[in-house]
Amino acid sequence: MFRLHPAFLELIYKSTVVFLNLGKPLILRSRIINRGLIFAERLFKKPVFDCQMCGQCVLHNTGMTCPMTCPKSLRNGPCGGVRNNGNCEVKPEMMCVWVTAWERSKQMPIYGRNINAIMAPLDRRLQDTSAWANQLSGRTEIIQDEWST
Template sequence: MTTFIATIEHVVKGPVWGCQDCGQCVLHSTGMTCPMNCPKTLRNGPCGGVRENGHCEVNPEMKCVWLKAYDRTQAWPLPSAWKQEYNHLRPPVDNRLKGTSSWKNFFTKRDRWTPPGWKNTTDDALEVGHN
């Protein structure tokens, strides 16, 4: 059953979104653009290597995945909650979920598991001096 769901998901999301079966889908927060198509598989892009024409550092023929995600987040009529999530710090990929169904992982909340050390640790007490 689990494999069946993963297969259906792959058939639907593969051709449309270029789904890479990471098993922890964040499409809604990235302007419906799969970040696993970024050659560096960044979950928090874009990197500093974006070319002057907005294309990818690694593949000059391709528009930067994260630039595409940014433009779509601005332009597409997506729910505002989704648009706000573009700026969120997405946690590291859980490599154990590769090839599993993100639909199933969403409903079981498995896709929201993060390592115990992954906590917000902003240390506001330490301000830098300024002019």
């Protein structure tokens, strides 16, 4: 997995949001473009973030660290079993994903404070779909709204 500076990734993310919003009407109507987004997400996000293709990407909220790489798939912070050295209780050789997320979020001037946001539970029906298409269509906001009411 490549380790790029979170502030750099944050700028790429923000630029991608602008670009995709410009193409939103076309993206939402075209299956070919949607499949292309899935391919692009796998091609880019897997080597950079070890993306698990959950379809509900929250990288900008988690220090550009994928919370789904946590052995317990926790999306709202550490489990409480973090070892004294910051490593995972399930995989002792691995740094806790949330320790990494917290440290990396401190380096993000735009979205760094989002580390404190509470995420909606994962909707497993969106597994292996495009997180970008789901965000543009509002599917991820519906989940957040339903959960928080």
